[in-house]
Amino acid sequence: MKECAKVKRMLSRYLDKELKDSESAMIDAHLTGCSVCKKELSELSLVKKLVSGIERKTLPQDYLVSRLREQIADEKKHAKGFPLVGIGSLARRLIPVPAFAIIAVTLFLVINSMRGVSENSLEDNMLNGNTVTAEMALGVILGAQN
């Protein structure tokens, strides 16, 4: 019984001639004395035969080639109209990177310029005894991080 379970698991490979010679010999020996596994093999063999013999579909020789020619021509035309299409998916994915870099640099410059103004304004205002706003204080804090 235990051997049957092992043999059944190997029957597909046996049928497909994917076993080592020693394994095939073991299955052969088992099959001579086991009608249950023999029946299982014969059913699997019939299933394999049915699937192998399934009617194949065929296309006219140039059917796909002409469809592809049209599609490729269309895509090329489309790519000319929209240059981004032609630069490849990796490049398209990388486009946000410089965009983020530009935003980051702009923010840095704005903050940096604010820092100068705020620091001066804060110092001037403090010296002049004027009110120090939160914005001025923030400018100093941001500046202090650099």
Added chain:
Amino acid sequence: MNEDTLYIEQFLEGKEAGFEILVRKYQDRVLNIVYSLIGKDRESEDIAQEVFLKVYQGLKFFKKHSQFSTWLYRITVNTTYGFLRKRGRFVRDEGAIEGGAAAGEGPRGTLLIKERAAMLRAALEKVPVKFRAAMVLKDIEGLSYSEIAKILRCSIGTVESKIYRARQFLKAELVKEGGEAI
């Protein structure tokens, strides 16, 4: 250098004819794999076209030491899986089954063959796709377990198990659907 590599080289040198030879050579094989997985004529053709378009776009990245057919079949299976995922689930299409019950003409023998073919297609469609793909590559394409393992990116043991389960599944379905074919 094998024949396919030669055509790929031609294509990479700018000769589209190299690509077109590959399409003509493999179009039926690709179509039959797709059709066995989705069971729809028109959509199978569209998917086959999509497969070759991916090949066209990806040939410059193809590693020449690999087997072109393995790479092509992997694209075929993945593109079909993608289609099935988009569709959400496998939908049976009675109209796509060849011959079908409508085959009411011709000699009785022909009708019986058509009925059996229809029954087989219907039963095949019920085998879960993840098992069916391995069986189709084995029994329809005649590939080895190691080639199938490369295409499905799994171990040979997994291929063995998938093929075994697909056959068991199909056997059970055929018995359920009338048992005449088995």
